Amino acid sequence: MRRPTVPAVLAACAAAVIAWSGAAGAATAAPTGAAAAPTGATVSVPAKPAATTTSATYRHVCSTATAKGVAHCDALVRTDAAAKAVQPNALPSGLGPADLASAYKLGAGGAGQTVAIVDAQDDPNAESDLATYRSTYGLPACTTANGCFRKVNQNGAASPLPASDTGWAGEISLDVDMVSAVCPSCHILLVEATSPTTANLGTAVNTAVALGAKYVSNSYGGGDQTASSAYNHPGVAITASTGDSGFEVEYPASDQHVTAVGGTSLTRDTSARGWSESAWSGAGSGCSTIQPKPAWQTAATSCARKANADVSAVANPATGVAVYQTFGGTGFMVYGGTSASAPIIASVYALAGTPAASTYPASYPWAHPGNLFDVTTGSNGTCSPAVLCHAGVGWDGPTGLGTPNGTAAFASGGTTPPPPGCTAGQLLGNPGFETGSAAPWSATAGVVTNDTGEAAHGGTWKAWLDGYGTTHTDTLTQSVTVPSGCTSVTLSFWLHIDSAETTTTTAFDRLTVKAGATTLATFSNLNKATGYAQKSFALTGAAGTTVTISFSGTEDTSLQTSFVVDDAALNVS
Numbered sequence: 001m002r003r004p005t006v007p008a009v010l011a012a013c014a015a016a017v018i019a020w021s022g023a024a025g026a027a028t029a030a031p032t033g034a035a036a037a038p039t040g041a042t043v044s045v046p047a048k049p050a051a052t053t054t055s056a057t058y059r060h061v062c063s064t065a066t067a068k069g070v071a072h073c074d075a076l077v078r079t080d081a082a083a084k085a086v087q088p089n090a091l092p093s094g095l096g097p098a099d100l101a102s103a104y105k106l107g108a109g110g111a112g113q114t115v116a117i118v119d120a121q122d123d124p125n126a127e128s129d130l131a132t133y134r135s136t137y138g139l140p141a142c143t144t145a146n147g148c149f150r151k152v153n154q155n156g157a158a159s160p161l162p163a164s165d166t167g168w169a170g171e172i173s174l175d176v177d178m179v180s181a182v183c184p185s186c187h188i189l190l191v192e193a194t195s196p197t198t199a200n201l202g203t204a205v206n207t208a209v210a211l212g213a214k215y216v217s218n219s220y221g222g223g224d225q226t227a228s229s230a231y232n233h234p235g236v237a238i239t240a241s242t243g244d245s246g247f248e249v250e251y252p253a254s255d256q257h258v259t260a261v262g263g264t265s266l267t268r269d270t271s272a273r274g275w276s277e278s279a280w281s282g283a284g285s286g287c288s289t290i291q292p293k294p295a296w297q298t299a300a301t302s303c304a305r306k307a308n309a310d311v312s313a314v315a316n317p318a319t320g321v322a323v324y325q326t327f328g329g330t331g332f333m334v335y336g337g338t339s340a341s342a343p344i345i346a347s348v349y350a351l352a353g354t355p356a357a358s359t360y361p362a363s364y365p366w367a368h369p370g371n372l373f374d375v376t377t378g379s380n381g382t383c384s385p386a387v388l389c390h391a392g393v394g395w396d397g398p399t400g401l402g403t404p405n406g407t408a409a410f411a412s413g414g415t416t417p418p419p420p421g422c423t424a425g426q427l428l429g430n431p432g433f434e435t436g437s438a439a440p441w442s443a444t445a446g447v448v449t450n451d452t453g454e455a456a457h458g459g460t461w462k463a464w465l466d467g468y469g470t471t472h473t474d475t476l477t478q479s480v481t482v483p484s485g486c487t488s489v490t491l492s493f494w495l496h497i498d499s500a501e502t503t504t505t506t507a508f509d510r511l512t513v514k515a516g517a518t519t520l521a522t523f524s525n526l527n528k529a530t531g532y533a534q535k536s537f538a539l540t541g542a543a544g545t546t547v548t549i550s551f552s553g554t555e556d557t558s559l560q561t562s563f564v565v566d567d568a569a570l571n572v573s
Contacts, residue, residue, distance in 0.1 A: 056316075056317050058079055058080075059076065062167040062171060062196075063167065066223070069199065069222070072221070073339060074219050074250075081333065097137050097180070100181050102274060105405055113187065113214065113354070114215070116213035116216045117172065117175040117179065118218050120192065121165035121196070130176050134180050139184040142180065149176075152211070153194070154201075170329060175342075182348060183347040202230030205218065206230050214237065215237045215349050216346065219342045220240075221242070224250070226440065226479040234360060235355050237410075238252075241284070241339055249289075250308070256481070257294075258362060259362040260308040260310045261342045262285060262315070262397070262399050262400050263280040263282065263316065263337070265277065265316040265318065265378065277399075279378030279379055280380070282316070284309070285398045289440060290429045290440045292305060292306065292482075295363075302388065310400045311402065312398070313344040320335050352364075353412070356412035361412070368408055371408035373404070374394065378390075380397070422486035422572055426572075427480045428568055432462075432566060434461050436448075441463075447476055454496065465562070466563055475553075477549065477550040479549075481545075481546045482547060487543070488571075488573045490569075490572075491539055491570050492569050494565070495532060495564070496532045496566075501559045503526075508524070521537070532564075551565055
């Protein structure tokens, strides 16, 4: 049976898009680079299982509008705690350097180490605000003049800097203050991306590493996505916030090479430690549907792919940290969000010493979980299995393996952990298309469907390319990072070809299957057959690379040929 004509399909889709866009279209606008007042509605602590007995109201300092390829910062600022100017003989509200050192058993260190902060837009007051923060707490000066502080654009130049933005300025103030609080002897490199696109932020990360930073903090995130090579730097500790929306996965925290940093509520108590922690209800967590599982993450995560988080630190605004901001702020304010925990952990790595060459510091805490404070109470939502959103003994989603207990869990320990090895398994996301949408595949309209005109191999959804009986091209692609330790990489899929062509000699309609630029096979109307047949291809040389699997179907001017793909797999071992 032939599929509906393209005009008929487009007409039906147009009606659906019109109905959908009226309700949701406004939420997809990307943030602009122009300076603006801090955006985001004032909200209460999420109505999820309580992680602390205290409460607070706060707002997002950056826009939370979502668009593909655009990140938002994960900083939250209290709105029920008035900003304060510097007051003689009085410390600001919120946790300060001495509090964090006490809670996480941190000492001196970090001299000569550079912690890089990657953010978007420019904070024109970054250096002067940093000076006020450090002088208020009696920390040594960190300025451009003494070589401690440096601010550059995403290409590493001192000018031109990006357009200023009061929202991202709050994020920048939070980040540089947290480096100062945890590692006052560290140098600070602030790399400002032109805009919050993942491409520009990735360029800024590469620049930070090129300028010598061994610790790079990223307090931003967007939807789970295909890996960027910008976050793959052996010998560099790269941290990223898991987000502030509870049980949800953000990238780049979900990247297999990154230390994903979750969030806690941190309060003083009368215990021997002097502090207690519970999972913060806003801390991001979950299983990536795209990123491979790092070799060091154990079965405790219950995830077939990368699990968030690895470790955590304070993030609840109700038990938040003191930050000084004047561009978009009026003095000391109380901040939170996993934007606070990511630079804290990056700075703990700096205190622990230079990472061993050719290693991934994300693996260090997994080798030394006993050197962390295990967080065993609190939740960020409801999920199954419960370990992904409920704190408990050992690893859990919101807090990972726990919070710093000194620096031992963040040091290489004189050993050389291997780079990501190869955990046997299947790497493709949504391999049978049963989510009802293409993602993480990219596909032309109508390809991923449950249309009954062609049967699925398994379930009810499949990828149906062509079948229109007119000149037409359909595509289906997905990019996957294959761990370097894999010696066997095999692509397989089930294929059914149904054609109205009667020729036995001429290939009028074709399906081309590629891995990167390499053509694996070409099928045509001459291969039509009843039912499905499985096709398999060894991908020689794919280990340690990001490979794009692509299907491209083309039809000529008449007589349909349908190429139906289902239950694909990229198996490695």
